[in-house]
Amino acid sequence: MTTTRAPAELMSTEISEQPDVWRRLLGSEQFAAAAQQIAEYRPRMVWLAARGTSDHAALYAKYLVEVVLELPAGLVSPSTMTAYGAKPDLRDVLVLGISQSGGSPDLLTSLEVARAQGALTVAVTNNASSTLAQVAAVHIDVLAGPELAVAATKSYTAQLLALYLLLTHSRGRSATVEALPELGERLLGQEHQVQEQAQRYRFAQRLVTTARGYSYPTAREAALKLMETSYLSAQAFSGADLMHGPLAVIDAQVPVLAVVGEGPGGAAMGAVLPRLIDAGADVFTVGTAEAVARSTGGIVLPRGVPEELSPVLEILPFQQLALHLAVARGGNPDEPRGLRKVTETL
């Protein structure tokens, strides 16, 4: 079947749908019962299983679990249960499997093993009839609607918000959570600035993304979007890890995309920005007005959003950047070379 869509039409539509997806999630009643089941189980630890974009949502959830629930958390290496057949003792362990399609065979095996080994299993997917949703004891639907572009956008922020609503349910909801869709719409409205910025990277071969704390998953996801759609080498580093070796790759030829928000994660980037600028780097920052002013350029985030919610917003300019950079480089981000929408790894 020949497509008659304009390049990037799918990805562009799905990026713009995000505030509406968040409204659906904020109106959903699925979180109370699921949070109740988790509370009754009284987990001592949380284990997160995911791949690709969903792995960045898992990393975000890891910070929430450690900081808000004050439980140790870890990311599953699925191969230990698939390739090596490990049967870890998972009593008192909450295992969250996160997947847009709910169809990845290695996640399925991980959740099946986890359930058999005593864990409480929760699947977070965009497909209530998926095998992953059926295998898990609890299913959370991220309600993003059909996602057709190969590069995931709306399912990612839907995963973040769904995980936030699930894991912080007992705290009640702040006014800022309810305001997220409107804040998202305003941020998306700065697209022309991002589009201009995309021209700047048209001939870049490689770039680095960096952030700390809650925003580190944003740096990871921004790098993945750029690789998927624009075929450049984009590497994400926590601001701390960047100082442990990879700083050597930074020079005037390697643009840096940074996230420097309001909270402790942004503050911990304070020592990183000057060293990047000393190294001659071109730094594009999504964050506070102060951090943007200290950088080569950037997009200012709305003020007053708690740091643990900020990742839902701060990825938006990077999604737009990936789209416009792909188009500027002559590609079509809706159909990246070499990729399929559902990736089956064993």
Next chain:
Amino acid sequence: MTTTRAPAELMSTEISEQPDVWRRLLGSEQFAAAAQQIAEYRPRMVWLAARGTSDHAALYAKYLVEVVLELPAGLVSPSTMTAYGAKPDLRDVLVLGISQSGGSPDLLTSLEVARAQGALTVAVTNNASSTLAQVAAVHIDVLAGPELAVAATKSYTAQLLALYLLLTHSRGRSATVEALPELGERLLGQEHQVQEQAQRYRFAQRLVTTARGYSYPTAREAALKLMETSYLSAQAFSGADLMHGPLAVIDAQVPVLAVVGEGPGGAAMGAVLPRLIDAGADVFTVGTAEAVARSTGGIVLPRGVPEELSPVLEILPFQQLALHLAVARGGNPDEPRGLRKVTETL
């Protein structure tokens, strides 16, 4: 003080010392008592804290814990305890802090908090008088001797072997473990082949490393060595994650370094190699004779080494590659730009 050393002399010496470091570890009696303390504590979970190269040793230990000890394991995000001040409930949790210098302030805070929160803390360092060694309940000395080159080599394989000896102590030692130093010497003896290969990448701007399972930390560490010493963008992907997006960056311009060993991890790479070759990639493989034959080139590993021990050996050709590539590109891997030996992140 002016140095009169030849470029790469420090790194070259330290690479070649590795078999002797392993002999010291194999002769050390520190593991029995430490393993006993861990067994008596009866951990339900293992949490690993590290940065940079040591983080790759931590990732290796994560596979050992999950597959051999059959306990869930996770990597600590130090910022949750430093930047966010989280106080997670760590009763029944074994926390391993891994650091060459034992001087990184964020690891120190993580281990102090962990101990106060009920964890059994074990420091694995190359410096018995370091603060990390003193703060932890148990200290394992990796006995690598002073490491002067900025790019860590001997302390990395010493960490791997020390973690192996600690975590598998109850199983007793196989003949292969005792043979490791000799196998390492033979593998290091193929340096001329690696040196030739280094010429091939002299003008490369970016490359990708890949592996699965126990060898995935090798891919990560190989990428870090290349970044630290040769300033190219080297990205590591698990073979599974590579299929979820980053495959799009692979073409004839992006060399791939793969590890494809004998066990399940190597077998799981079976589907990955053909897709890389289809994408036009130049693939250099460290692994079995069969995998090397299917690649553009490579180094064959000794046969019959159990997969969980193989990481100690398989990083050696990549260390040599990083050294020779740095020299070929006109650099000095003993003094990479922008880096210091001990990195202090908070």
